[in-house]
Amino acid sequence: MSNELSNTSQKQPLSFDELYKEFAGFVYNVALRIAANATDAEELTQEVFITVLKKVHTFSGLSSIKTWLYRVTVNTTLNYLKKKSRGRKKEVELDDTIAQSVVEYRDTPDDEINKSFASQKVNKLLKSLPQEQKVCIVLRELEGLSYEEISKAVGVNINTVRTRIRRAREALMVANSALEE
Amino acid sequence: MNCKKIKELLLTDYADGCIKANDSADLNEHLLACAQCNAYKEKLFSNVINPLRVQARVQVPSYLQAKVRSAVYVESSKRHSVFSVFSFLRGWRGVASMCGLFMIALILMYTPNKKVENISDEHINYLTETIYGESLQANTSESLNFGTAVETYLL
Numbered sequence: 001m002s003n004e005l006s007n008t009s010q011k012q013p014l015s016f017d018e019l020y021k022e023f024a025g026f027v028y029n030v031a032l033r034i035a036a037n038a039t040d041a042e043e044l045t046q047e048v049f050i051t052v053l054k055k056v057h058t059f060s061g062l063s064s065i066k067t068w069l070y071r072v073t074v075n076t077t078l079n080y081l082k083k084k085s086r087g088r089k090k091e092v093e094l095d096d097t098i099a100q101s102v103v104e105y106r107d108t109p110d111d112e113i114n115k116s117f118a119s120q121k122v123n124k125l126l127k128s129l130p131q132e133q134k135v136c137i138v139l140r141e142l143e144g145l146s147y148e149e150i151s152k153a154v155g156v157n158i159n160t161v162r163t164r165i166r167r168a169r170e171a172l173m174v175a176n177s178a179l180e181e
Numbered sequence: 182m183n184c185k186k187i188k189e190l191l192l193t194d195y196a197d198g199c200i201k202a203n204d205s206a207d208l209n210e211h212l213l214a215c216a217q218c219n220a221y222k223e224k225l226f227s228n229v230i231n232p233l234r235v236q237a238r239v240q241v242p243s244y245l246q247a248k249v250r251s252a253v254y255v256e257s258s259k260r261h262s263v264f265s266v267f268s269f270l271r272g273w274r275g276v277a278s279m280c281g282l283f284m285i286a287l288i289l290m291y292t293p294n295k296k297v298e299n300i301s302d303e304h305i306n307y308l309t310e311t312i313y314g315e316s317l318q319a320n321t322s323e324s325l326n327f328g329t330a331v332e333t334y335l336l
Contacts, residue, residue, distance in 0.1 A: 016250060016253060017246075017250075020246055020249065020250070024241050024245070024246070024249070025238060025241055026238075028239070028241045028245070029238050029239055029241075032239055042242065042245055042248070045241075045245060045249060046248065046249050046252045046253075049249050049252075049253050050252060050253055050256045053253055053256060053257060054256075119236060119237075121232070122232055122233060122236055125229075137233070140197070141230070141233035141234055141236075142233060142234075142236055142238075147197070147199075162193055165192075165193060165197075166189065166192045166193050169192045169196070169225065169229055169230070170192060172228075172229045173224065173225060173228065173229055176228040176229060
């Protein structure tokens with residue numbers, strides 16, 4: 001397969017394998033955190049890379065590939081969640097995926113247990129947020145994007161991003177207090 | 182600076198490391214004096230911001246690459262088989278082709294039909310003899326009986 005994407009910063013074509021190796025990590029994680037479901041995250045990763053294939057000719061080159069891919073990932077995830085029906089079959093939930101995956105990352109058994117628990121708590125907190133706030137807080141805290149990068153990825157004004165992040169953190173404070181009670 | 186403004190700064194610019202120097206000085210001064218805002222700041226970072234930021238990335242399943250590659254390949258094959266016949270019509274060629282077809286359709290629709298001209302009397306007579314068995318010229322002095330007399334219908 002000779003699907004290629006031009007890397008505008010380096011002016012060299014990228015093969016599918018290079019593209020996947022470079023960007024699959026964040027595409028999968030962003031989809032996973034927003035959709036909160038591992039099966040959906042896999043399907044969404046697939047959809048994003050198919051979209052990359054379809055829309056590669058529309059790439060303007062004005063923003064970096066990563067910002068563009070964040071935008072495609074966010075839009076694909078939100079559209080997917082809108083279409084998804086309630087009566088879907090039982091799928092692997094995020095808690096199990098995170099718990100197992102974090103265990104694979106860690107060395108110390110005590111750390112593994114603690115981090116797994118913390119991850120599950122974070123997942124519960126994120127689930128309490130509205131979609132638009134969740135997207136912004138995931139991109140900010142988990143992916144480390146700046147307000148400007150989030151603004152480009154989500155397609156809203158930078159002040160809107162700031163407001164959504166503020167409200168998300170306020171809501172997480174309230175949700176955390178509720179969990180601790 | 183009041184507590185509401187301090188909380189807003191803590192939740193946004195201060196948490197993201199982009200607070201302005203003036204605001205930073207005012208915030209620090211307020212935190213030294215206000216135990217409530219200080220407690221809020223500690224709780225914000227320990228319960229919300231730090232737990233999110235130390236989250237490790239979830240490992241992408243190893244089988245996913247082959248699955249995605251296969252899906253991309255299938256999609257790519259579909260696009261090539263459906264559109265390969267019409268691939269030359271993309272872009273300006275497609276637009277030019279459609280304009281050309283439209284113009285041809287317009288010309289065909291609005292071209293007036295040519296009238297039949299210069300039909301001689303001989304042609305008319307021939308047709309009359311053929312259809313009715315009588316010459317139109319031979320009977321010009323008499324009215325032709327085509328069996329349409331009123332008497333024929335009435336009687």
